[in-house]
Amino acid sequence: MFIYIKHADNEQFLVNTDCPIILLLQYLRTKLGLxxxxxxxxxxxxGTLKLLFLAHQPQESASRLxxxxxxxxxxxxxxxxxxxAYVSITPHVTNPDPALIENLKTQMDHLEKARLKKLSSQEDRVSNVARSAQPVSTPSPNPGPLPEHVAISL
Known part of the structure; x- marks a missing residue:
C-alpha cells in the first residue's frame, strides 16, 4: 500500500502507508529536511486536511486513514x-493554487474555533469543580441544650 506525496515544484515520491502514523510523519520530516x-x-x-497530527492513537496504521x-x-x-492558537497552514509546494490556500485557511479557522470551544469547556469544568469543592455550611450535629419546658421521661 502506498500513496503519492507531492512537494516543491511538481516533485513527488511514493510512501508506504503500512506503518504507524507517527512513523509516516517522521519519515516525511526527514525526506523533506524539516x-x-x-x-x-x-x-x-x-486542500482537505487528514488531521494526522491530531490522531488520538499515533500508533494506528496510516493505511487505515x-x-x-x-x-x-x-x-x-x-x-x-x-x-x-492555530496561526496558519502552509503547503510545501511551489505556487500553490489560491483555492487550495483558501480551503486550508478555512480549515485552520475551524480548528481554532474548536480549540477555543474545548478550552472554554475545560475552563467551565474547572470552575464548576472549584465551586463544588468549597465548604458547605451544615447544621451542627449537637443542637444544644433542650428548652426547659421539654420534659424527658425515662
Missing part, C-alpha cells in the same frame, strides 16, 4: 508558541 518539531499533516489536492494510490501534499501546521 525540523523534528515541525507539526505536519497531509491534505488532498483540494489514507486511501491507496491517492496523492497528498505535505502541509506545516503553524501554531502560536504561547497559547497554541
Amino acid at each position: 525540523a523534528e518539531t515541525e507539526l505536519l499533516d497531509l491534505c488532498d489536492e483540494r 489514507l486511501p491507496v494510490r491517492a496523492s497528498f501534499l505535505v502541509c506545516s501546521v503553524n501554531r502560536d508558541s504561547k497559547d497554541g
Whole structure:
C-alpha cells in the first residue's frame, strides 16, 4: 500500500502507508529536511486536511486513514508558541493554487474555533469543580441544650 506525496515544484515520491502514523510523519520530516518539531499533516489536492497530527492513537496504521494510490501534499501546521492558537497552514509546494490556500485557511479557522470551544469547556469544568469543592455550611450535629419546658421521661 502506498500513496503519492507531492512537494516543491511538481516533485513527488511514493510512501508506504503500512506503518504507524507517527512513523509516516517522521519519515516525511526527514525526506523533506524539516525540523523534528515541525507539526505536519497531509491534505488532498483540494486542500482537505487528514488531521494526522491530531490522531488520538499515533500508533494506528496510516493505511487505515489514507486511501491507496491517492496523492497528498505535505502541509506545516503553524501554531502560536504561547497559547497554541492555530496561526496558519502552509503547503510545501511551489505556487500553490489560491483555492487550495483558501480551503486550508478555512480549515485552520475551524480548528481554532474548536480549540477555543474545548478550552472554554475545560475552563467551565474547572470552575464548576472549584465551586463544588468549597465548604458547605451544615447544621451542627449537637443542637444544644433542650428548652426547659421539654420534659424527658425515662
